[in-house]
Amino acid sequence: MSSANKKKFTISVEGNIGSGKSTVLSHLAKSSLCDIIPEPIESWTNHKGHNVLAMFYDDPHRWAFVFETNALMSLTKLHMQDAKAPVKVMERSIHSARYCFIENLYQSNVLKDVEFQILGDYFDMLTANETCKLDLIIYLRATPKTCLERIRARNRPEETNIDLNYLTTLHRRHEEWLIPHAYGDTPSPPVLIVDANQNKERVYTDTNNHVINLISC
Numbered sequence: 001m002s003s004a005n006k007k008k009f010t011i012s013v014e015g016n017i018g019s020g021k022s023t024v025l026s027h028l029a030k031s032s033l034c035d036i037i038p039e040p041i042e043s044w045t046n047h048k049g050h051n052v053l054a055m056f057y058d059d060p061h062r063w064a065f066v067f068e069t070n071a072l073m074s075l076t077k078l079h080m081q082d083a084k085a086p087v088k089v090m091e092r093s094i095h096s097a098r099y100c101f102i103e104n105l106y107q108s109n110v111l112k113d114v115e116f117q118i119l120g121d122y123f124d125m126l127t128a129n130e131t132c133k134l135d136l137i138i139y140l141r142a143t144p145k146t147c148l149e150r151i152r153a154r155n156r157p158e159e160t161n162i163d164l165n166y167l168t169t170l171h172r173r174h175e176e177w178l179i180p181h182a183y184g185d186t187p188s189p190p191v192l193i194v195d196a197n198q199n200k201e202r203v204y205t206d207t208n209n210h211v212i213n214l215i216s217c
Helices: 020-030 041-045 050-057 060-080 094-107 114-125 144-154 164-178 198-214
Strands: 009-015 036-037 089-092 136-141 191-195
Touching: 009 020, 009 060, 009 094, 009 164, 020 036, 020 060, 020 089, 020 198, 041 050, 041 060, 060 094, 060 114, 094 114, 094 164, 136 164, 136 198, 191 198
Parallel strands: 009 089, 009 136, 036 089, 136 191
Antiparallel strands: none
């Protein structure tokens, strides 16, 4: 891709907690064609001195609305960020925040109805134009059991309370959102599904091939 006039693409790598998103992005970061945008973990674990992610995991009924509001805001900033390469690759997006995590909290009776409606209105406002548009979603599809094994192996302090039941409900939300893929009444970007139960090298190879094929079109 030598021409400066070539279209730039925005890809979101989606998947459950522990599905291998960070590993895939670390491999794609080696390519000069990709501008890697990781999840804004710093904003979630140190928001002006507050670890909102840990607060949410410790007491979700108290802090879910606060955390998800911050997540929508911080992810939108990344959507708006100018790409430094032909392909902007995001680790999750504002769309998975809404259709997976916020939806799951509501269906699990963690978010109250009024909180869910406010977050929905906020999401609709943020996505009313092309700012948060995606050209492709790559779904790293892994079983909840595989995700739990990887979470335990990496041993992040904020994730110690994550259990198989929580991962199973999140897996269900991803499946409902991406298979078949639907954004309500708005146009949907294509979804490419990668078997993320495979070893890391195979997952990376499959994902990289998708990205290269998109660039070469």
